[in-house]
Amino acid sequence: MSVGAPILTEAAAAADASEITPGLALGADVAGRSFDAARWVALASVGNVVLSFGVFLVLARLIGPAEFGMVAIAAVFIDILQIVARCGLPDAVVQRADYDEAFAATAFWVMLAAGTLWAAALIALSGPIAWMFDLPELRPVLCALSACFVITAAGAIHEARLQRSFGFRKLALRALGANILGGAAALALATSGYGVWSLVVQRLVAATATTLLTWAASRWIPARRLDLAAARTQIAFGSRVFCTYLLLVASIRSQEVIAAYFLSAADVGYLRLAWRCIDLVSQVAVIPLTTVGLTTYARLQDQPAELAATFYDFTAASAFLAVPAFFGMAAVAPTLIPFLFGDQWHDAAPVLRMLAFLAPEFVATSMLWMIFTALGQTGTALRLAGVQFALGAVAAVLTAPLGLATLAVGHVVRAYLFSPVIVAKVGGLVPVGNRHLARVLLPVTACAAVMAGLVLLIQGPIHDVLGDRLGLFAAVAIGVLAYAGLAQVLMRDTLRTALGFFLRRSA
Numbered sequence: 001m002s003v004g005a006p007i008l009t010e011a012a013a014a015a016d017a018s019e020i021t022p023g024l025a026l027g028a029d030v031a032g033r034s035f036d037a038a039r040w041v042a043l044a045s046v047g048n049v050v051l052s053f054g055v056f057l058v059l060a061r062l063i064g065p066a067e068f069g070m071v072a073i074a075a076v077f078i079d080i081l082q083i084v085a086r087c088g089l090p091d092a093v094v095q096r097a098d099y100d101e102a103f104a105a106t107a108f109w110v111m112l113a114a115g116t117l118w119a120a121a122l123i124a125l126s127g128p129i130a131w132m133f134d135l136p137e138l139r140p141v142l143c144a145l146s147a148c149f150v151i152t153a154a155g156a157i158h159e160a161r162l163q164r165s166f167g168f169r170k171l172a173l174r175a176l177g178a179n180i181l182g183g184a185a186a187l188a189l190a191t192s193g194y195g196v197w198s199l200v201v202q203r204l205v206a207a208t209a210t211t212l213l214t215w216a217a218s219r220w221i222p223a224r225r226l227d228l229a230a231a232r233t234q235i236a237f238g239s240r241v242f243c244t245y246l247l248l249v250a251s252i253r254s255q256e257v258i259a260a261y262f263l264s265a266a267d268v269g270y271l272r273l274a275w276r277c278i279d280l281v282s283q284v285a286v287i288p289l290t291t292v293g294l295t296t297y298a299r300l301q302d303q304p305a306e307l308a309a310t311f312y313d314f315t316a317a318s319a320f321l322a323v324p325a326f327f328g329m330a331a332v333a334p335t336l337i338p339f340l341f342g343d344q345w346h347d348a349a350p351v352l353r354m355l356a357f358l359a360p361e362f363v364a365t366s367m368l369w370m371i372f373t374a375l376g377q378t379g380t381a382l383r384l385a386g387v388q389f390a391l392g393a394v395a396a397v398l399t400a401p402l403g404l405a406t407l408a409v410g411h412v413v414r415a416y417l418f419s420p421v422i423v424a425k426v427g428g429l430v431p432v433g434n435r436h437l438a439r440v441l442l443p444v445t446a447c448a449a450v451m452a453g454l455v456l457l458i459q460g461p462i463h464d465v466l467g468d469r470l471g472l473f474a475a476v477a478i479g480v481l482a483y484a485g486l487a488q489v490l491m492r493d494t495l496r497t498a499l500g501f502f503l504r505r506s507a
Contacts, residue, residue, distance in 0.1 A: 051176075055183035059190055059198065067196040069269035073133060073260055074141045089238045090160035091373055094294055105222040106230040108157040115153030122146040133260055137196075144200050148207045155211030158218035163295050170217035177213055182206030240378035247385035248369065251392040255400075255407060258393070262400040270404060273341065274351040277329060282362070285322035289314045290366050297374030304430040307371070311432060312440055314367045319444045320495070323359040324483045327452035328476065330356035332459065335472045347404070354408035359448070360441045361415050364423070371426050380425055388418055443491040451483040 089107040126142035162171055186202030194201075252275070260268045293314065300307040329336065333349040333356075341348075372381035391414050399410035423434045455475050462478075463471035487495050 051179050051183055055186055055202075058187060062190045063195055063199070067199075067269075069260070069265035069267070069272065073135070073256065073265070073268060074138060074145055089234050090156045090163075091241045091294065092234045092237045093157060093160040094163050094298060100230070101223065102225060102227045103230045103234070104157055104161060104220075105225055106227045107160075107234055108222040109226055110231055110234065111153045111156055112150070115149040115151075119146040119149040122149070135265070141196065141200055145203060147204060151204075151207045151211050155214040157222070158214045158220055161218055161220060162214070171214070174210060174213035174217055178206045178209035181209045237376075237378060240382045241373055244369070244372075244378065244381045244385045247382070247389040251385075251389045252411075254389070254393055255396050255411060258396040258400050259404065259407060263404060267404050270345070270348040270351055271407075273337075273345055273348045274355055274408070277337075277352050278326070278355055278358075278362075281322055281325040281329065282366075285325060286318050286363055286366050289318050290370070293367060293370040294374055297371050301374050301376075307374075308431045311367055311371065311430075312436070315364055315437070316440050316444075318367065319360065319363045319441055320487070322363050323441075323444045324448040324451055324479075326356040326359035326362075327448040328455060328479045328483075331452040331455040331479070332472060332475055335459070335463070335468050335475075339469060339472055350405045351408045354405055354412060357412050358415055360445050361419050364437055364441065365415075365419055368422055368426055368432075371430065371432075375429055377429060384422055384425060387421075388414075391418060447483060447486040447490060450486060451479050454482050455479045 089111050093104055093107055123143050123146050126139045126146075129142060130136055130139040159171060182202045182205040185205040186198045189198035189201055256268050256271055259271055296310060297307055300310060330353045333352045334346070337349045337352065338346050369381065372378060372384075392411065395410040395414045396407060399406045420434050423432060423437055426432050427434075455478065458478060459471060459475040462474050465471070466474055
């Protein structure tokens with residue numbers, strides 16, 4: 001797929017116009033502008049998925065589960081601390097109603113300083129962390145990856161300025177270019193026998209390319225000034241935002257830490273691979289809309305009814321693709337996992353099957369959290385994220401000793417018990433409710449469940465006749481056709497909303 005030289009449509013022209021200034025987009029149809037932006041993200045996401053998943057397939061055959069698990073353990077600390085290093089400052093720049101150059105420049109210098117401090121902190125802590133997991137080889141990995149803090153901080157405010165103006169076309173192409181460079185570096189090193197370091201270099205190259213390409217797209221040079229009053233405002237707002245994000249990421253990634261303690265590095269590798277498959281779907285069906293969510297919700301913060309309607313549209317469009325993909329992937333997991341990654345990964349299939357049940361909840365909550373930030377309700381979001389993290393940690397500690405699949409079940413149960421609370425809290429700010437959300441998600445979930453049940457029933461006989469490989473392709477094709485037929489008959493409104501994601505143009 002070529003997205004490097006796209007045909008200039010009306011939407012692309014509008015996007016180019018909106019990128020001239022860092023202010024919020026001025027179009028009257030904010031939802032339409034958001035869908036246009038999300039389509040650019042989706043197009044690049046498809047390219048990224050093809051590239052990154054192709055690289056992942058090759059690396060999975062060259063690098064064993066234990067090495068993947070070690071990098072996954074390191075990535076837990078990197079991902080969590082990188083959220084801390086961001087300090088919530090890019091979100092403060094995006095959410096701010098009136099753009100201020102001094103405000104943005106201050107955010108840049110504060111972020112750069114924070115990134116440097118956290119890089120030094122991780123280097124200092126690398127020894128104790130490696131000792132805690134009894135993995136001496138983890139220390140140099142953590143030291144090398146600590147550079148990601150400084151690299152990412154240097155481009156985060158440039159990225160926020162582009163987001164404010166709905167400049168997602170440039171951001172999407174930037175991500176695609178960075179992915180190409182990182183994947184090429186990883187493959188070159190892996191085929192030369194560098195093992196775990198190919199994964200480390202992949203992450204460093206991708207981070208560096210992302211920042212450099214963001215600088216090129218933004219063409220903004222921050223002023224050499226620090227507004228202390230603005231810094232205090234940013235830190236007050238951003239601290240609650242980054243703590244919320246930190247807890248949300250920790251709710252998932254802490255499972256890997258707990259699994260590493262109770263189980264083994266290989267089990268962590270299986271868990272990471274299962275989440276990698278979930279990420280594969282979300283890159284195409286969920287992330288394009290969550291990426292534009294904060295900018296869109298912030299633009300509609302004084303129009304609660306419009307904001308709620310946009311949330312439901314985002315959820316319906318995302319669920320239409322994501323839920324059947326999750327359920328279908330679960331149905332064919334025992335054949336799909338070995339086919340894609342090799343027989344050594346077959347133990348990841350039961351974990352993937354469990355996590356796939358998250359699909360409706362995953363879509364809805366992914367669209368919900370940015371509403372709190374857009375409306376300035378960061379304290380409420382922080383309290384909810386704290387409770388969610390605590391419940392998830394307790395569930396993981398109780399279930400991990402019983403095995404990896406049980407750990408995944410515990411996470412799914414916790415998610416469905418707590419998500420209605422999040423919806424109810426959002427409902428106190430905008431007209432969003434659990435019943436309406438259930439009505440949006442139920443048709444998609446029911447059709448996807450019927451499709452997955454059909455695939456489960458027919459794939460055994462099909463494999464007996466065609467073999468595993470051709471049988472897998474045939475089962476997937478039958479599932480796609482079955483879901484398309486059910487959608488046409490039972491949920492035409494949802495089908496129109498989802499198609500609007502791809503076909504709609506801004507006014």
